[in-house]
Amino acid sequence: MDLSAINPAVLVASLMVAAVPIVLAAIGELVVEKAGVLNLGVEGMMIMGAICGFVAAVATGSPVLGFVGGAVGGAALSLIFAVLTQYLLANQVATGLALTLFGLGVSALIGQGYNGIKPPSIGDLPLGPLADIPVLGTILFRHDWVVYLSIAVIAAVWAVLKYSRAGLVLRAVGENHDAAHALGYKVVRIRVLAILFGGAMAGLGGAYVSLIRVPQWTDGITAGAGWIALAIVVFASWRPWRVLIGAYLFGGITVLQLNLQAAGARIPVEYLSMSPYLITILVLVIMSSGRGRASAQAPAALGQNFHASR
């Protein structure tokens, strides 16, 4: 095995790319969970975004419209979740699972005939001289615009949750929906909007997988990224910037194991490819035990349905 073939700067640059789908899906889910809703259907919304984005991009020839399509697809699926859990008061865990099962089926259905097609490619954002800086240029300034968008979304969510009135209301709804309702906030409406945002973000993440990461369509293309995004939210203790750290850690492991595979490591490929999942579990265990228990920082009303009895 030849470790010298692995270039650290390229490694860091590609881990940023590998992490984008999870960054987007996880920050969307973070907003949903901050509003007190546990949507386990991230995987389903991601794969819907992946196929809708792919179809839109192939049909229009424009990657930008592809991403719009992905966001719309993810949000459309999340609307089912919103109606079921917020208006029909269905169990959130079960509905989230249903969303994933349904999303996997429908995406495979839509994706028929799209196997083996190449989507229109998306260029790097021209940052001129910045891209030519040695090492740093490779790492930071030679990416497509979605990489920068994902970081911008994190910053925006952080700022909105922390400094804006809307963020405060959202957090209030997630901590104690009865109190928020008594203050006159529309609990259900706020939660539905949060769910739609989460769906759109998951859809964007999914579209990134099918349009840039892979880039083609195969059934089940997201391969558990949605579940990892859910785990990253717990890892991040529901804090936006930590989502970025968690996703980059995960992206780093993914890229590293791919590089080791390519470099011909002695470990069998199957064991390398299971490593990201194992490490995610390990991180979850560390975060949920000990003094800084992540569960203590979870929104207090997480997973509870709201029914205004008065």
Added chain:
Amino acid sequence: MLRLEKRPSPSRVWTAATPVLAVVLTMIAGGVMFALLGKNPFEAIRIIFWDPLFSPQFASYSRPQLLVKAAPLILIAVGLSLGFRAGIWNIGAEGQYIMGAIAGAGVGLAFYPVQAWYVFPLMVLAGGFGGWLWAMIPALLRTRFATSEILVSLLLVYVAQAILASMALGLMRNPEGGGFPGSRNLAQYPAAANLELIVGSGMHWGVVAALIAVIAATILLQRHILGFQIRLAGQAPRAARFAGVSPNRLVVLCLGISGALAGLAGLFEVAGPAGQISIDFGSNYGFTAIIVAFLGRLNPIGILLAGLLMALTYIGGELSQFLLGLPAAAIQAFQGMLLFFLLALDLLSNYRIRWTAWGGR
């Protein structure tokens, strides 16, 4: 204006009626989906729900398949329903199913070519043990470290799939298979084969195990203190704690039982209908069983019926693929839709819908 009023206890009538209503609504919505795909919806529904059982041309093949497909679904769903009732979400049954199959097949392959009566029973034990062990990982992490069993059990599915691939390509590969992936065919190894007990019926040991599981779960839930504790923990966790129910014990038991049953389902599948450990052995039974558990209202008898119905959609789905060229994924979407309708209609059993005047209280 519509207003919802919580019922003191779920309506029995609606609890029994919602699955039927959900199936009818799914047929309608599914018909619309098939029409959008350019197929005749009435023909599609007939091929899925009627022809596998009653068509003179296909029934002789399809009817035995009903039991073959229903057995793993029922076996897994019965186990899952116990945990779901107590608010313990094992959603990684697919992984436990795979690990049970690997452990059981491993024992069978280790004995090859010994012809002895004890080989198959040992495989059954190993299958159950493999699934149990895989389920113990989320159980212990939950009880020791308060880690979400939902995420851990699900992530372990991907790990199990990687192990399955490595087994099919490496350790368990058939040495006489000319280098092709996949193990020896257990169905052709008499001491390890899980063959039909009555020829042409589809009845194999897995079907027997599924029936035993249904009966055992019914007795457990209605007559045993553990069943009472499971129901109590799900409906009133605080009351359960005051009554001395240990949540950790329930987590270990519920995950253990569902893991062992999923492992058994995997073993019966690998030794019978599937025949060998191969890369594509996992067939989503573990995920479909979640739908079966809900469709059966988390009730063992209900799960028996729901498992048969879901098996019918599998077989009908294959038939419609063959006859109408309907894509395989359509059936998966169809099954997901069924779960949506079911969850939505649950509202009717838990709430009363009242009409009130505008602005009235």
